[in-house]
Amino acid sequence: MGMTAETLVEAAEELAACVDELKFSHPVSHVYNPLRYAWDPHRRYLQRYGCGSRRVLFVGMNPGPWGMAQTGVPFGEVEAVTGWLGIRGRVDAPDREHPRRPVFGFDCERSEVSGRRLWGLMRDRFGSPDAFFANHFVGNYCPLVFLESSGRNRTPDRLPADQKDALYRVCDRHLRTVVDLLRPEWLIGIGRFAEERILAATEAGSGSRGARCGRGPRCGRILHPSPANPQANRDWAGQVEAALVEWGVWARNS
Secondary structure (H helix, E strand, O other): OOHHHHHHHHHHHHHHHHHHOOOOOOOEEEEEOHHHHOHHHHHHHHHHHOOOOOOEEEEEOOOOOOOHHHHOOOOOOHHHHHHHOOOOOOOOOOOOOOOOOOOOHHHOOOOOHHHHHHHHHHHHHHOOHHHHHOOEEEEEOOOOEEEEOOOOEOOHHHOOHHHHHHHHHHHHHHHHHHHHHHOOOEEEEEOHHHHHHHHHHOOOOOOOOOOOOOOOOEEEEEOOOOOOOHHHHOOHHHHHHHHHHHHOOOOOOO
């Protein structure tokens, strides 16, 4: 394991401890921290794919109930994580498990569409994970899953203001650490929320896509692959690839 990966592991451990100290209340009834109960596969992901600097850092919002919440890997659709990324590991149960959102780990039979789309695009374009991770990395801004009493997923931007602000302070600090370690030329928010947090937390260029602010990286936003986003259900991969080629993040015919 290289020094960058080792430091990423240490930063993730610190993030896990910091978010554990935060308090969340109604409408949130359950909080899952995969950096705790799914730490083994998350650590393996960082160790295997987090070595050295990266030209492009993709940043998602937070774990999905059927993705990273199950596998500990960002956008962690089970088949993609085991079949393409080649990662498995021990996954325990959260401290307080919601009866409607059980954690099955790698035995989860439900496929997360967002993860299937994201990793499917990378597989189709780059072939092997080593080819993709040579210049790219994928992480999440927030490591926590928030569930309401009904089992409904609540995204971080819909938390009460005081709880949201406390969470953002912790996650902003972690994002800056990751950016300092990976030294990307591009920060790509996967969805509007991630782009907004990138711009708020870092020196990434704002304004038009790819604007540079001082010595900071360029920033862009791609469609979130969730099926809840109607636009993403119309050739998500094609739209994202075209945008990244247009900005110069990816070569046209690589």
